[in-house]
Amino acid sequence: MTFNAFQILLAENRLYWADGHLDKIESIDIYGLNRKEVLKVSNQQLVDIDLYGSYLFYTAWNTQ
16 A cells, blocks of 8 residues: 655745655655655655654654
């Protein structure tokens, strides 16, 4: 099962998403350019992300 979560950080004009299948968090600007890999983890099945100021929090299906 694949989970995806999305967040928009308006101050930076960027969209962030977590891909539970690829185990990574990426971002792209609002024009569809400048794609960046923010975080790559192993075997965690990312479920959700949240942005608070300059902090990015994530939860994973199979970790505590």
